[in-house]
Amino acid sequence: MTSISKNNINALIQFLGMGSAFLAFLFVVNNFIIFNFGAPGLLNTLYLSELSGVTIPKGGFSNYALTLGFFQTAAVLAVIGYSAYRAFGIRNLRKDAMALDWISAYIIRTAFWAVLIVGLTDAVLSFLRVEGFHKFLFGENAGAAIALPSARGLYIHVPLMVVSALIALRDKSVSLVWLALLVVVAEFLIVIARFIYGYEQTFMGDLVRFWYAALFLFASAYTLKEDGHVRVDVFYAGLQRKTKSTLNIVGIIFFGLPLCWLILARGMWGKSSLINSPMLNFETSMSGFGMYVKYLMAAFLIVFALSMIFQFTAYLLNSMADIEEKITDDASEEEVNA
Numbered sequence: 332m333t334s335i336s337k338n339n340i341n342a343l344i345q346f347l348g349m350g351s352a353f354l355a356f357l358f359v360v361n362n363f364i365i366f367n368f369g370a371p372g373l374l375n376t377l378y379l380s381e382l383s384g385v386t387i388p389k390g391g392f393s394n395y396a397l398t399l400g401f402f403q404t405a406a407v408l409a410v411i412g413y414s415a416y417r418a419f420g421i422r423n424l425r426k427d428a429m430a431l432d433w434i435s436a437y438i439i440r441t442a443f444w445a446v447l448i449v450g451l452t453d454a455v456l457s458f459l460r461v462e463g464f465h466k467f468l469f470g471e472n473a474g475a476a477i478a479l480p481s482a483r484g485l486y487i488h489v490p491l492m493v494v495s496a497l498i499a500l501r502d503k504s505v506s507l508v509w510l511a512l513l514v515v516v517a518e519f520l521i522v523i524a525r526f527i528y529g530y531e532q533t534f535m536g537d538l539v540r541f542w543y544a545a546l547f548l549f550a551s552a553y554t555l556k557e558d559g560h561v562r563v564d565v566f567y568a569g570l571q572r573k574t575k576s577t578l579n580i581v582g583i584i585f586f587g588l589p590l591c592w593l594i595l596a597r598g599m600w601g602k603s604s605l606i607n608s609p610m611l612n613f614e615t616s617m618s619g620f621g622m623y624v625k626y627l628m629a630a631f632l633i634v635f636a637l638s639m640i641f642q643f644t645a646y647l648l649n650s651m652a653d654i655e656e657k658i659t660d661d662a663s664e665e666e667v668n669a
Contacts (some may be wrong), residue, residue, distance in 0.1 A: 333396075338445050341651055341655065342419045342422060343418070343664070344580065344584070344607075344647070345417070345418040345422070345647075345648060345651065346414050346415055346417075346418035346419065346425065346428070347584070348583075348584075348588070348644040348647045348648065349417055349418060349427065349431070349644060350410065350411055350414035350415075350416040351592070351640060351644065351650075352412055352416060352431060352434075352485050352641050352643075352644040353413070354407070354411075354426055354640075355412045355592065355595060355636070355637060355640045356637060357407060357410055357590065358595060358599070359595070359637060361373065361406075362401050362607070364386055364403065364534050366438045366602055366607060366611055367551075367611075368396075369388075369392070369393070369395065369396050369399075370396055370399035370400055371383075371387075371392045371396055371400040371570050372385055372400065372403060373394070373400075373404050373407055375387065375400060375662075376400035376401065376403065376404045377404070384463070384600045384601035384602075384604075385601075385602075386404040386451070386602070398411065406474060406508045406663065408508075409534035414566035414660070422557075424647075424648045424649070424651055424652035424655070425649070427648050428577040428644075428645040428646075428648035428649045428652070429645075429647070430506075430646050431641045431643065432556065432640070432641075432645040433455055433562075434638075435556070435638045435641035435645065436503075436552075436553075436640040437480060437499055437500075437554060438552075438634060438637055438638045438641070439504070439505075439507075439549050439552055439638050440499035440502065441495050441496045441499040442506045442545065442546075442631075442634045442638075443495075443499075443505050443507065443510060443549060444485065444493075444494075444495035444496075444498045444505070445491065445495040445496075445501055445616060446510070446541065446542060446545040446549075446627075447449055447490045447495075447513070448491050448494065448495055449487075449488050449624065449627065450490065450538055450541050450542055450622075450624065452487065452491060453483070453488070453534075453538075453623060453624055454488075454534055454537075454538045454621045454622060455537075456477055456483065456487070457532075457533075457534035457537075457622050457623070458534060459477075459618065460477060460478060460620065461532050461534065461620050462537065463573040465477050465478070473496065480613035480615045480623045480626075481484075481613045483613075483623045484613040484623065484626065488623075489626070496597050503527045507529065507546060507549060507550045507553060510542055510545060510546045510549075511546055513542055514539060514542045514543050514546060517535075517538055517539045518539050520535075521536065521539065523648065532620065533616070533620050533622075534620065534621050535624045536621075537616065537621045537624065537631070538622060538662055541624050541627075541628065542627075544628050544633050545631060546658050548631045548632070549631075549634060549638070551637070551638070551639055552635075552638035552641070552642040553637060554640050554644075555639065555642045555643070555646060556638070556642055557645075567668075572653060573653070573654055573657075574655050575650075576650035576651070576653040577650075577654065579646060579647070580647060580648040580650050582642045583646060583647045584647070585648075587639070587643040588640060588643055588644075591637075591640045591643065592634040592636075592640075594631070594632055594635070595636050595637075598629075598632055598633070598642070599633075606629045606630065606633060607627045608628045608631055609625060609629040610629055610630055612625045612626070613626050614629070657666050
């Protein structure tokens with residue numbers, strides 16, 4: 332195989348990886364626009380409505396919706412074009428891997444601050460509602476609104492998530508170890524409240540489950556970055572670095588990326604899908620006095636899939652760079668980054 336054909340194959344793999352990552356992010360954004368603003372989406376814009384999973388209004392889409400559909404289509408084409416430019420034009424594997432790694436880390440940082448701030452705030456509001464203090468503190472109308480899942484989600488959770496995204500831009504030192512500690516502390520306080528003071532409410536257990544689910548799903552991308560996931564090392568550990576990189580590339584292309592896309596497609600393809608349905612309806616637990624965050628736990632799967640796609644792609648590009656640059660097993664981290 333000539334060097335030209337090898338370069339073309341490597342560029343194609345880079346294009347598929349980067350395109351997959353950016354299209355996944357765009358898929359989530361477009362999904363939000365479709366089901367909250369009535370946009371037709373890419374497939375309906377291209378007259379492929381039978382594949383879209385979106386119900387067409389009886390009178391057809393309005394001009395406003397069709398305009399949104401045009402921008403959605405243009406965004407998809409722009410992402411494909413940019414991925415092709417980075418893969419076949421510039422071809423800087425290490426730099427692109429670092430950028431994708433930063434995006435994955437930012438998604439996790441934003442999610443960390445969101446579950447921390449939203450979890451504590453919603454637990455306090457649930458406590459006030461359980462004890463009947465909410466109307467006294469916030470007034471009759473605002474107090475009644477707090478009891479509505481949609482009002483609490485739109486006017487409390489969403490602004491707090493925006494604040495979390497801004498905090499994540501400045502604070503780059505977040506460690507998910509703190510979330511693990513908070514789970515332990517919250518569970519300890521539940522035990523104290525139950526067996527010493529005889530006090531127990533549904534929202535207390537909801538907070539622990541909320542944080543524990545976040546810890547389990549958000550830590551996956553970070554663990555992948557640190558190469559800490561469990562693997563069968565009987566054969567892998569003794570292989571040369573080039574062979575390891577080749578296996579990593581094959582595993583990411585045929586298993587890692589398809590799995591993440593399966594989660595997104597299966598969970599968000601249609602209004603009644605597994606992720607969209609609870610999010611659009613601000614679904615809560617069966618107990619009326621628990622926390623109103625069940626719909627956010629469905630969104631954890633989006634965070635997991637997106638962060639893993641970006642981290643998988645960064646891992647893919649670094650593995651390709653190891654092969655192209657002929658990095659040896661004894662190379663230091665500084666030599667690899669150089």
